[in-house]
Amino acid sequence: MVELRVNGHAYELDAPVGRTLAEALRLDLGLTGTKVACGEGHCGACTVQLDGVPVLSCITLLHTVGGREVTTIEGLAEHPLVDAFVRADALQCGFCTPGQIVSAAALVESTPQPTSEEVRHAMSGNLCRCGAYPRIEEAVVAWRG
Amino acid sequence: MARLIRTEKEVEGRYTEQWIVVEEDVLEQWPAGPRGIVGRAARRVDGHERARGQATYTADISLPGMLHAAVLRSPHARARVKKIDLTKARETPWVRGAIGPDDCHVLEREPSFQGAPVAAVAAQSAERAREALDMIEVEWEVLEPLLDPDEAVRRESFTDEPRLYARGDVERGQAEADVVVEGEYRTQTVLHNALETHQSVCRWEGDTLEVYTSTQYIWGIRDEVAETLGLPPDKVRVVCHFMGGGFGAKNSPGDYTFIAIALAGQTGAAVRCALTRREENLASGNRNSTIQRLVAGARSDGTLTALSGEYINAIGWDGFSGPTYGPMEMLYDCENVRTQTFGAKLNTPPNAAFRAPGFVEGTFGLECVLDELAAKLDLDPLELRRRNYADHDLVEGRPFSSKNLLDCYRLAEPHWARRKEVRARSDDVWKRGVGLASQVWYGGGGPPSYAWIRVGSDGRATVVTAMQDIGTGTRTAMAQIAAEELGVPLNQVRVELGDSARGPFASISAGSSTTPSMGPAVRAAAADAKRQLIEIAAQRYHLEERVLEIKDGQVISADGGSWPLEEVTGLLEDAQILGKGARGPNPTGMRVLTFGIQVAEVAVDVETGEVRVERIAAIHDVGRIINPLGAKSQVEGGIIQGLGHTLSEERLLDPQSGGTLTQTLDAYKLPTIADVPEIICEFVDKPDEHLTNLGSKGLGEPPIIPTAAAIANAIRDATGADIHSLPITREEMLRALRAAEERRREPERVGAPPA
Known part of the structure; x- marks a missing residue:
């Protein structure tokens, strides 16, 4: 068993060998906002924050995050970045978007006024196959509206 | 009044004759230009739902008692299953169902590409199901695969009948030409890689089969599933509220849907069959590679006198031979055109439509050969295109319902005029240049x-x-x-x-x-x-x-x-x-097409072969724009996919075994946010007065079509090197630079006095 906090709530979860954080979030807690697109840490769709730091939940084993604070897209529902993404049309199919916003939220937490270069650097691990990148860059740079 | 008509229906350049009941469209079009709501930027009505992760995709569907399937796929490009035994898999405690070639029509006894489905199991979790695949005992007879497209043509191994098109007299046209250019162009196989993989969840509810699936065509899935299973169509219910990308690869049910249905039938439970990323890159379709052998001739004033192309579409084991020939036949006012197209049937994974199938590939070849022609004629490439502007459709001999390509050219001028200034910024290492390419496509x-x-x-x-x-x-x-x-x-x-x-x-x-x-x-x-x-x-x-x-x-x-x-x-x-x-009928006797042009600016490091695309301006003519904000996103997205297609994406096969080497997203290089150039997007935005009560055409595909050729032509402008193969890796760039260097030396040798 592992105890952890997700979006401010405490949970006790069964952590069999090999159980990933993404599986626990999606299957045990029903937090399906976190998407799994590659399952091997290459695309960034499954990004969540662990104590404020973006991590890939599909290759993070559940048993290693005991006592930590996990923030998923559900915990960022009212973050100004959500409006910023919709305003800038920074999403098309939307499957990568939760991961994009979780990554961007960590960026603007540490760098409240990111430049385009900083956004391109910080977000380059979040793939978007629809190619919403120019809009994502615009949304994150102008996240405060 | 409802009217029964026999009409031609076109999807992605494929025409079928069918009966259609249409109702007359009695509404007048709105006047051109933005209205109160239509023609003005609107935020996505489902934007918040998607951004907050509240939208339910097929990947998020969870039904009570749902089982998870895993598929045993052939590790060999061509093999025969001599013996298959599912007993041990069936006896594994957490397995609920197992099926083989006798249980489902998509499971193969003679797999003909690596990744062809052979057997499947359903278990309590996806992980358990995948583990259970190891318990399936298969005895393979490995056979020699056919992998070379030219060899397939020689052996007449085709997916479709070879297609021949001719108008005028190409030989006469070539004889009349002052300049003739010949070239072989190659495009690579690229993979769709929608972030939501292909997947379905299927269950029986009474006598109705429910199919939750990530699809581009709800009704097509309903019809194909019903027909395959012998069910009345309305006994199949297909649901897809949110969809994580398709790009052409999700038009059909696919093996995963039929596997989920078979396992749902066997187990009496709901079954999810979701492809893994590696399966996605193996067996969910691709944009097939092509070989294009092209000839173009023109008089010294730039008038095209002949165009001919031999196209080999390396289709794979199954799929369709796309209209790679389309741009050559449709884009220019050339009287003498001949194309010959072969769909090579190979022991490689089947292709699937991928955003403007055929036209992306064909435009690369045609628009590159046209610029080589412009260079030899010492003509401005934009002027060459203007001089060969087609004012009616030469394939069908019909008028266009609307065509504003000249407006696109006019709007492209300021971007094209940057050429001098861009080239002047070159130095010894980084050479800069500007290139353009035109676009034609369907979309009505x-x-x-x-x-x-x-x-x-x-x-x-x-x-x-x-x-x-x-x-x-x-x-x-x-x-x-x-x-x-x-x-x-x-x-x-x-x-x-x-x-x-x-x-x-x-x-x-x-x-x-x-x-x-x-x-x-x-x-x-x-x-x-x-x-x-x-x-x-x-x-x-x-x-x-x-x-x-x-x-x-x-x-x-x-x-x-x-x-x-x-x-x-x-x-x-x-x-x-x-x-x-x-929806009323399309205008009779008219050809409904979309048009556009893109202008690319590049920088090439002539020492390392690195190519950087710095700016792309896109001007498209797709009739009335409904949502300028969403339309801009479509254009940017198309260009960025085109950028990947041009510079980094390539499915690599092992040349001996035919196995796919690029199954993961670290091996298969998609563009990232850091790779994106400045993109300028403009529209002609004139309603097509003959087309429907809106005058709007589609925009999903046009923007990906001219990108590769515009970039390749910009590279020629910057360096004098002719790009003949995609992707433009450093290797291809250096090869092209060497070839250009050799060409430059050639005249010196010819003219040099004997030693």
Whole structure:
């Protein structure tokens, strides 16, 4: 068993060998906002924050995050970045978007006024196959509206 | 009146004759230009739902008692299953079902490409199911695969009958030419890699089969599943509310849907069959590679006298031979054209439509050969294209319903004029240049397509149609069209789609056809609802219908009277106004096409072969723009996919075994945010006056078409090197630079005095 906090709530979860954080979030807690697109840490769709730091939940084993604070897209529902993404049309199919916003939220937490270069650097691990990148860059740079 | 017509239906350049019931489109088009809602930027109506992770994709569907399937796929490009034993897999405690080639028609006894499905199991979790695949005992006889497209043509191993097209006399045209250019161009196999992998969840509910699936064509899935299983079509319900990308690869049910159905039948439970990323890159379709042997001839004034192309589409084991020949036949006013196209059947994974299949590949070859011609003629490439402008369709001999390519060229001039300044910024290592390429594609949509609109007592409208929004923003465009026609604010309209049991038939989301097919049906439904609302208002306020209008949610009379729409609809209590609309026919005897041009600026490091794309300007002519914000996103997205296609993406096969080496997203290089250049997006935005009540064409595919050629032509402008192969890796760039260098030295040698 592992105890952890997700979006401010405490949970006790069964952590069999090999159980990933993404599986626990999606299957045990029903937090399906976190998407799994590659399952091997290459695309960034499954990004969540662990104590404020973006991590890939599909290759993070559940048993290693005991006592930590996990923030998923559900915990960022009212973050100004959500409006910023919709305003800038920074999403098309939307499957990568939760991961994009979780990554961007960590960026603007540490760098409240990111430049385009900083956004391109910080977000380059979040793939978007629809190619919403120019809009994502615009949304994150102008996240405060 | 409903009219039964025998008509030609086109999807992505494939024409079929079929009977269609159409209803006449009686609405006049709106005048050109932005209106209150249509033609103005609208935020996605489902943007917050998607951004917050609240949208339920097929990947998020979880049904009570649901099992998970895993598929045993052939590790060999060509093999025969000598023996298969599912006993041990079936006896594994957590396994609920197992199927082999005798249990499901998509499972193969003679797999003909690596990744062909052979057997499948269903278990309590995806992980357990994958583990259980090891318990399936298979004895393979490994056979020699056919992997070389040229060899396939020699052996006449074809997926389709070879296609021959000719107009005029190409030999005569070549003889009349002052300059003839020949070249072989190659394009690579690229993989769709939608972030939501192909997947379905299937279960029986009584005698109805429910299929939750990530699809571009709800009704196509319904029909194919029903036909395969021998069910009445409405016993199959297909649901897809949110969809994580398709790009052409999700038009059919695919092996995973039939596997889930077979396992649901065997286990009596709901079954999810979801491809892993590696399966996705192996067996879910691809844009096939091509070999293009092209000849172009022109007189010294630039008039094209001959175009000919031999195209080999390396299809794979199955799929379709796409219209790689299309741009050569359709783009220019050339009397003498001949194309020959072969669909090579190989022991490689089947292709699938990928965003403008054939045209992306064919435009690369044609537009590159045209620039080589321009260089030899010492003509400006834009001028060469103007001189060969086609004012009618030469393939069918029909007029265009509308064509504003000259407007696109005019709008491209300021971008093209940057050429001098860009080249001047070159130094010894980084050479800079500008290139352009034109675009032609289909995108007219067509009937049948239907929509309903429901207006309740609160004055809010709900559009109901069983179409899908695959991420292109069609939900938003439909809401805009309905709101505009009804005369209500955008936030008063909801769009309910994605369920074949809860809405009328709707178009496929492929071939840039959703907006031009569905938009006119939605507008017609809204007009029908509005007519009824005005009839009621006329009775309520004792006025003639002809003096009443609905605007901004108000019923307005010609004499200045104004009442909130809710006052009228409030009379309804629980009753509702129901409007219905259908897509009218396409204009008879006309060719409906989309056009455009892109201008690319590049920098090439001539020492390392690194290519950087710095700016792309795109000007497209797709009729009326419904949502400029969403349209811009479509263009940017198309260009960025095109950028990957041009510079980094390539499926690599082991040349001996035929196995796919690039199954993961670290091996298969998609563009990232850091790779994106400055993109400028402009539209002609003139409604096609002959096409429907909207005058709108599709925009999904046009922007990906000219990108590769524009970049390759910019590279020629920068360095003098002719690019002949995609992707333009450093290796290809250095090869082209060496070839250009050798060409430069050649005349010196010829003219040098004997030693």
